[in-house]
Amino acid sequence: xxxxxxARERARTEVTAxxxxxxxxxxxxxxxxxxxxxxxARELGMVSSALYRYFPSRDDLLTALIIDAYDALGADAEAxxxxxxxxxxxxxxxxxxxxxxxxxxGHPHEYALIYGSPVPGYAAPQDTTGPAARVGLALxxxxxxxxxxxxxxxxxxxxxxxxLADARSLGERLDVRLPPPVLGKLVAAWAQLFGxxxxxxxxxxxxxxEAREEFFTRAVADLARGIGLTAPGPGPSRP
Amino acid sequence: xxxxxxARERARTEVTAxxxxxxxxxxxxxxxxxxxxxxxARELGMVSSALYRYFPSRDDLLTALIIDAYDALGADAEAxxxxxxxxxxxxxxxxxxxxxxxxxxGHPHEYALIYGSPVPGYAAPQDTTGPAARVGLALxxxxxxxxxxxxxxxxxxxxxxxxLADARSLGERLDVRLPPPVLGKLVAAWAQLFGxxxxxxxxxxxxxxEAREEFFTRAVADLARGIGLTAPGPGPSRP
DNA sequence: GTCTATAGCCAGATAGAC
DNA sequence: GTCTATCTGGCTATAGAC
Numbered sequence: 439x440x441x442x443x444x445a446r447e448r449a450r451t452e453v454t455a456x457x458x459x460x461x462x463x464x465x466x467x468x469x470x471x472x473x474x475x476x477x478x479a480r481e482l483g484m485v486s487s488a489l490y491r492y493f494p495s496r497d498d499l500l501t502a503l504i505i506d507a508y509d510a511l512g513a514d515a516e517a518x519x520x521x522x523x524x525x526x527x528x529x530x531x532x533x534x535x536x537x538x539x540x541x542x543x544g545h546p547h548e549y550a551l552i553y554g555s556p557v558p559g560y561a562a563p564q565d566t567t568g569p570a571a572r573v574g575l576a577l578x579x580x581x582x583x584x585x586x587x588x589x590x591x592x593x594x595x596x597x598x599x600x601x602l603a604d605a606r607s608l609g610e611r612l613d614v615r616l617p618p619p620v621l622g623k624l625v626a627a628w629a630q631l632f633g634x635x636x637x638x639x640x641x642x643x644x645x646x647x648e649a650r651e652e653f654f655t656r657a658v659a660d661l662a663r664g665i666g667l668t669a670p671g672p673g674p675s676r677p
Numbered sequence: 678x679x680x681x682x683x684a685r686e687r688a689r690t691e692v693t694a695x696x697x698x699x700x701x702x703x704x705x706x707x708x709x710x711x712x713x714x715x716x717x718a719r720e721l722g723m724v725s726s727a728l729y730r731y732f733p734s735r736d737d738l739l740t741a742l743i744i745d746a747y748d749a750l751g752a753d754a755e756a757x758x759x760x761x762x763x764x765x766x767x768x769x770x771x772x773x774x775x776x777x778x779x780x781x782x783g784h785p786h787e788y789a790l791i792y793g794s795p796v797p798g799y800a801a802p803q804d805t806t807g808p809a810a811r812v813g814l815a816l817x818x819x820x821x822x823x824x825x826x827x828x829x830x831x832x833x834x835x836x837x838x839x840x841l842a843d844a845r846s847l848g849e850r851l852d853v854r855l856p857p858p859v860l861g862k863l864v865a866a867w868a869q870l871f872g873x874x875x876x877x878x879x880x881x882x883x884x885x886x887e888a889r890e891e892f893f894t895r896a897v898a899d900l901a902r903g904i905g906l907t908a909p910g911p912g913p914s915r916p
Numbered sequence: 917g918t919c920t921a922t923a924g925c926c927a928g929a930t931a932g933a934c
Numbered sequence: 935g936t937c938t939a940t941c942t943g944g945c946t947a948t949a950g951a952c
Contacts, residue, residue, distance in 0.1 A: 453917095469797030471710040476945065487948075488918050496946070554794025556879055558708030567884075597895050600888030608885060625886060626873065626896040632881075633872015634865065640795055642871075645806075646847060647864060649839030656836050657865040664903060692935095715927060726930075727936050735928070 454492050456482060458506065461499055465547040470557045473500060497560055504562065505569050507548040512572025514541045519576045527584035528662045528669035534576050535631055535658035542635045549639055553632055574628050578614055581624055584667055585616055591666040597622045620666055627661045634658070693731050695721060697745065700738055704786040709796045712739060736799055743801065744808050746787040751811025753780045758815045766823035767908035770901040771894060773815050774870055778893055781874045788878055792871055813867050817853055820863055823906055824855055830905040836861045859905055866900045873897070 460478045468474065475496055479486040493499040518537035522530040542549040551557075552570070584590040596602065597619055605618035605625070614621070634657055637643050638650055647653050663669075699717050707713065714735050718725040732738040757776035761769040781788040790796075791809070823829040835841065836858055844857035844864070853860070873896055876882050877889055886892050902908075 450917095467797065469710045469794070471708045472797065474945065475947090485919060486946080487920090490947075491917055550794035553875075553879075553881075555708070555789035558706065558711065598888070598891045600891045601895055604885075604887050604892065622892070622895075623899075626892070626899070629876040629881070630869035630872045630896075630900075633869045633875065636792075636872060636875060637868040640792075642792075642868070646843075648843050649837070652837045652839045653843065653861070653865070656840055656861075657869075660862075660865070660903065661869075664899065689935095711927095713927065714929090724937060725928080726938090729929075730935055 450492075457489060457492055457499070458502060461503055462548060465503070465551060469547075470500065470551050470560075475499065500557065500560060501563055501565065503548070504551055504566055507545070507552045508566060508569035508572065510545070510548070511538065511541045511552070512569055512576070514538070515573045515576040519579055523583075526669050527580055527587075527589055527667035528659055530580045530583075531577065531662040531665075531667055532655060532659050534573075534580060535661075536655065538573060538631065539635050539638070539654055542639050546639050549635075553636060554640070574625075575612070577628055577631075578612065578616070578621075578624060581616055581620060581665060581667065582614055585620070589668050590620065591668055592617060593619050593623065593666055595619075623665045627665055630661060631658060689731075696728060696731055696738070697741060700742055701787060704742070704790060708786075709739065709790050709799075714738065739796065739799060740802055740804065742787070743790055743805055746784070746791045747805060747808035747811065749784070749787070750777065750780045750791070751808055751815070753777070754812045754815040758818055762822075765908045766819055766826075766828055766906035767898055767901045769819045769822075770816070770904075770906055771898050773812075773819060774897040774900075775894065777812060777870065778874050778877070781878050785878050788874075792875060793879070813864075814851070816867055816870075817851065817855070817860075817863060820855055820859060820904060820906065821853055824859070828907050829859065830907055831856060832858050832862065832905055834858075862904045866904055869900060870897060 457478060460481050461473060464473060464477060464481075468477070473496065475489050475493075476486040478499075479489050489499075493502065514537045515534050518533040519530065522533045525533075542553075556562075581590060597605070601622050602618050605622040608625070609616060609618060609621050616624075634654055638647075638654065643650060659669075696717060699720050700712060703712060703716060703720075707716070712735065714728050714732075715725040717738075718728050728738075732741065753776045754773050757772040758769065761772045764772075781792075795801075820829060836844070840861050841857050844861040847864070848855060848857060848860050855863075873893055877886075877893065882889060898908075
């Protein structure tokens, strides 16, 4: 009997995966707002009502796709972080950023789902916040490790008090021991990273930037230096 | 007869404006992908087929909205530029950026239309590129004026050759005389600015950044300094 | 879990009268 | 320019048989 249940559960997860896969495929053609259960069912050779056994509504399917996207992106970012353990902070930062960019370019529609315009009429449930934080946490980890290793240059200028307070509270909430001014800069760099990725994925760089990989790598390395991460190599950044 | 034609044309532009206005209102509820001519007509007390006298298709209406949005945002950015003529470059840069942010926060759905995910199945026609460039040109103007006034600090590090080539070609195309390394940094800062605005408008800063205005102002001032713009005031940024 | 059938909607676009 | 009417398609979601 447990063997039967095992088989049933296996079948269920397989169909669930197939539905999500087809739905992801359709994101490309239609966009998140027009994601249609019927169309997914049609393509899968099922009838639309059968899908409701797997996802109680269209929004639930959308939520599953969003969580999957955040998790896939987060996993790649974390892999880049782990793969560069021991390297200098700027290289690690750049590696994480490049992983984000690579995933975004490889999955533009899923990327749009999580970092593009919010889907109208769809409110993200609480379940998405955990996966959504993974990239940010990977970036923070770079700075945290650098701080622990003493390769983090402290910034001379203090941010405004309100910004400092936000950074302090964020640091406490995440239990990360970093100077609040650094954490503040990190949050800004996090948003700016996605500005670069957005513009490339969404086509704003057309006829403006052609050497996109080099451009991006350079830009995020500058971001890293702005935070206070330091790189060894041919001469310090401030002679 | 010319009076009649004048009246007719006036009526036509008035109806056209009413259609666009209602369409903008609906962007908020439905999103760009779901913008519906029928719904617009219904709300205006017209019948759907009547709209086709004003916009030959749904996509044409969308194009008009996109151009209007780029123009409205661009006009605000240019106004900020003009209002700060003579001020120091960092203040001017910050003013233009703040104008962008203010417009985006005031018109989130129109903002999403132009800087969010591309509308699926919609290809932006060539007409949008001119208006789309206005914000970027305003930012460039800040640096150009600073360069002319000698308040632009040249960067010490050269970008990679390919990035330099892009910057050079962009500078020629826009006929702007700025050191290519600066222009390269400017393009990156342009994208990064919209990363900050995106995260705020699209809700990514929820539970992360509360003092948003101070945070933003600080971040874009840092961007300006990264480009080489200098501000007078209490101590230089590099003592 | 899957099926048929159905309810109750919505859309873009066109034809032709007035 | 606006109307009615129509074509041709789409959709979410549920009920109830098997």
